[in-house]
Amino acid sequence: xxxxxxIFLVLISMLTxxxxxxxxxxxxxxxxxxxxxARFNSxxxxxxxxxxxxxxxxxxxxxxGVFRSSEFTITPQLFHIKTTAGLFAENSVDYLxxxxxxxxxxxxxxxKKEEKTGLITLNFGxxxxxxxxxxxxxxxxxxxxxxxxxxxxxxxxxxWYKDELENNDAVYDSYLGWRTYLIxxxxxxxxxxxxxxxxxxxxxxxxxxxNMKRVMTTSGFSGEHSFSIGGNYSNKLxxxxxxxISRINFESTIKHSESADKIMPSRxxxxxxxxxxxxxxxxxxxxxxxxxxKIGGIYRPLDILKIGVxxxxxxxxxxxxxxxxxxxxxxxxxxxxxxxxxxxxxxxxALATPFRAIAGAALQIKKIALISAxxxxxxxxxxxxxETGDDYDYGVKNQEIRNTLRPVSNIRLGAEVRLNSIxxxxxxxxxxxxxxxxxxxxxxxxxxxALGIGFREQNIFVDFGFSRMTNNQNYILYSVDxxxxxxxxxxxxxxxxxLTFGYKFGY
Numbered sequence: 001x002x003x004x005x006x007i008f009l010v011l012i013s014m015l016t017x018x019x020x021x022x023x024x025x026x027x028x029x030x031x032x033x034x035x036x037x038a039r040f041n042s043x044x045x046x047x048x049x050x051x052x053x054x055x056x057x058x059x060x061x062x063x064x065g066v067f068r069s070s071e072f073t074i075t076p077q078l079f080h081i082k083t084t085a086g087l088f089a090e091n092s093v094d095y096l097x098x099x100x101x102x103x104x105x106x107x108x109x110x111x112k113k114e115e116k117t118g119l120i121t122l123n124f125g126x127x128x129x130x131x132x133x134x135x136x137x138x139x140x141x142x143x144x145x146x147x148x149x150x151x152x153x154x155x156x157x158x159x160w161y162k163d164e165l166e167n168n169d170a171v172y173d174s175y176l177g178w179r180t181y182l183i184x185x186x187x188x189x190x191x192x193x194x195x196x197x198x199x200x201x202x203x204x205x206x207x208x209x210x211n212m213k214r215v216m217t218t219s220g221f222s223g224e225h226s227f228s229i230g231g232n233y234s235n236k237l238x239x240x241x242x243x244x245i246s247r248i249n250f251e252s253t254i255k256h257s258e259s260a261d262k263i264m265p266s267r268x269x270x271x272x273x274x275x276x277x278x279x280x281x282x283x284x285x286x287x288x289x290x291x292x293x294k295i296g297g298i299y300r301p302l303d304i305l306k307i308g309v310x311x312x313x314x315x316x317x318x319x320x321x322x323x324x325x326x327x328x329x330x331x332x333x334x335x336x337x338x339x340x341x342x343x344x345x346x347x348x349x350a351l352a353t354p355f356r357a358i359a360g361a362a363l364q365i366k367k368i369a370l371i372s373a374x375x376x377x378x379x380x381x382x383x384x385x386x387e388t389g390d391d392y393d394y395g396v397k398n399q400e401i402r403n404t405l406r407p408v409s410n411i412r413l414g415a416e417v418r419l420n421s422i423x424x425x426x427x428x429x430x431x432x433x434x435x436x437x438x439x440x441x442x443x444x445x446x447x448x449x450a451l452g453i454g455f456r457e458q459n460i461f462v463d464f465g466f467s468r469m470t471n472n473q474n475y476i477l478y479s480v481d482x483x484x485x486x487x488x489x490x491x492x493x494x495x496x497x498x499l500t501f502g503y504k505f506g507y
Contacts, residue, residue: 021321021349021394025286026383026401027434029222029248029317030353032131033446033469034059034412036103037075038500042452042465043414044427046372048360049308050414051238051298054105057127057226060296060310060358061240064125064230070108070506077102078497079133087212087477087488088142098135100221102498104128109506117234125228132222133494134250140477140488141213147486148208149256149280150195152478153177157193172342173280173325180329180338181268182278196275199265210277211259214477220249238298246290246315254282256477263332278329288319290353304364312356318388321347349394350386354378367418374412380405380434404439408432425452427467440474440487447471463500468493 034045036055047056051063054073082095105127112121153174160168162185165175177183178193186192186201194201197208223246230240259277266274296310324344328337355378362372381402385394414427427450435441452465470493479485 021347021351021385021397023397023401023404026351026353026385027380027405028132028134028250029288029290029315029351030378030380030383031431031434032222033429033431033448035077035130035133035496036127037073037502038452038463038465038498039416039423039425039454040103040465041467041496041498042425042427042450042463043372043416044412044429044448044450044467046360046374046412046414046427048296048310048358048372048374049298049306049362050360050370050372051230051308054107054125054127055103055129057105057125057228057240057242058129058131058224058244058294060298060308060360061228061230061242061294062238062296062298062308062310064107064123064228064240064242065121065232065238066230066298067107067109067123067125068112068121069504070106071502071504072106073103073500073502075101075103075498075500077130077499079135080495080497081133081136082493082495083136083138084491085138085140085475085488087140087214087486088144090142092139092141094137094139096135096137098133100130100133101128102130103500105226111231112506119231119233120235121232123228123230125226125230127226127228128223129226130221130223131246134218134220134222136216136218136492138216138490139213140215141211144210144212144258144486145208147478147480147483148195148197148206148210148212148258149478150177150182150197150258151206151480151483154183154193154195155480157183159191161190173282176280176325176327176340176342179340180278180327181266181331182275182327182329184267196264196266197260199267202267203265207262207264209261211261213257215255216252218250218252220251222246222248222250236300238300240296242294242296244292244294244312244315246292246317248286248288248290248317248319250286252282252284254280256280266331268331274331274333276330276332278327280325280327282323282325284321284323286319286321288317288351290315290317290351292316296358306362306364308358308360308362310356310358312358314352314355317351317353319349319351321349348388348390349392350388352384352386354380354382369415369417372414374410376410376412377407378410379407381407404436405434406436408434421456423454423456423463425454425465426450427452429469440476444471444473459504461500461502461504463498463502465496465498465500467496467498469496470494
C-alpha cells in the first residue's frame, strides 16, 4: 500500500529531510475550489459560459466582455470547518471559524457603442478571489496498545551509529528522541535501537497502553488577483484574457503527545523512577507568489444558448519555506522537562502547477431562469518542482508526483430562477480523485451543494450564498514494520456563508 499524507496536511514521516517539499505540497497549491461572490458560490461556480459576474474573471476571462455597465462588488465570508477523526476506536470532533474577505473587484467600460455589430464593448476588470481556505483543526486521540511514535523513530535510526545521528537528514526527528532518552541503542549493539517502553531492550516486551494524542492545525489561504481585458463582438462572441497573480500563505502545526499509564523505568533515571510523557511539535510554513495567463471565449449561437471555453497556463510559483521542530520529555526524577530543538530551516524553490482546460454551456429560459454546466480537466501528475539557485535535484520528487497523482475531471452545475427583483439559486460541484489507484486516498473526492438568494434593482444588488463541501480521507500517523500502521479516517464538512454587496454604474 502506498503511504502518502493528506491534502492540506503534512505527514511527519515526509517532513524529516532537509528538503520537505512533497506530493502534498504540489497538490495543495494546484487544487483550486473556485470561490467568489455569493451568486457565483450559490450556483456552484458554473460560470464558464455565463460570465457577467466579477468572480468569473479568474475562471473564464471572456466573462469580462459580458458586462454592459461598470460594476463594483465586495464579498465578506464566514468559513466553518468541522472534522471528525477516529483513532483506536475513539472519535474526536473539532471545528474552527474564519471570517475573511472572499472577493472584491471592479469592472469598468473602456469602450461602449450603441451599434449591434462589430466591437460593441471593451471592458477592464480586476478581482481578488480566495481560491482555497486552509483553516482546519483536527484532534486524534486514544489508547495505543501495540506501538508508539517512538517505535517509528527507533526503526528509522537502525543502521546508524550514535555519533552519526546529529545533523543527519535521514533521522532528523529521531535525533530529538535520542537526545531526550526516548530511544537508545539495544544492549550489545551500536546500530540497532529500542524505545523507553521496553527500557531500550532491557525488558523482553514493550509495555504500551499509553494515551496518544495528535492535534493538527492549519491556517492560511490561497488567493488570486486577476487583471482582465474582455470584449463583446456583435453580441455573438465574447472574448478575454487575464493575468493572474496568485498568493499562498500556509501554516501547519503538528503536536504529538504520549502519556504512559504508569511510570516507565529508564536506565537513565538515577532515582530509579522514569519516563511519564513526551510532546513533539512540528511547525511548517509556506509563503509564495505565482503568475499565470488565461484566455477564454464565449459564443452565443442562439439567443438562449451560450458555450464557453477557457485555458489556464500553469501557475509559476516561487515559494519560501520555513520549518522547525522540538521535543519535551518528562521524567519523575527531574523537576523540569528535557527540551531539545532542531535548528530551524529555510528553503526557496519553484513550483509549476498543471495546465487547466474548462468548457461550459448555459441555457437562458426567457427572463425567468437559467441553467449552466461546467467541465474542467486538470492533470495533477504534471505539477513540477524546480530549484531556484541551490542546484538541488528535484528529479525524485517530481517522479513521485507523476507516480502518485493523476488527471481528474471536475463538474459544476448551477441554476437561477427570477421572481421579479428576487433571485433564487442552487448549485452542485464534484471534484474528482487526484490520487492514483493503490494509494490510501484513491477514493478521495469532494462534493459540494449550494443555495442562495439575491435582491437586484437597477444599480444595486445584495446576494447571499451558502455552500457545503464534504469529503472523507485517510491519514497515517506513523507506520512500523511488523507492528502496525496507525491510521485514522477523517470526515470533513466545510460550510461557507457569503454576502455580496454590489453597485452598477456607467449606464
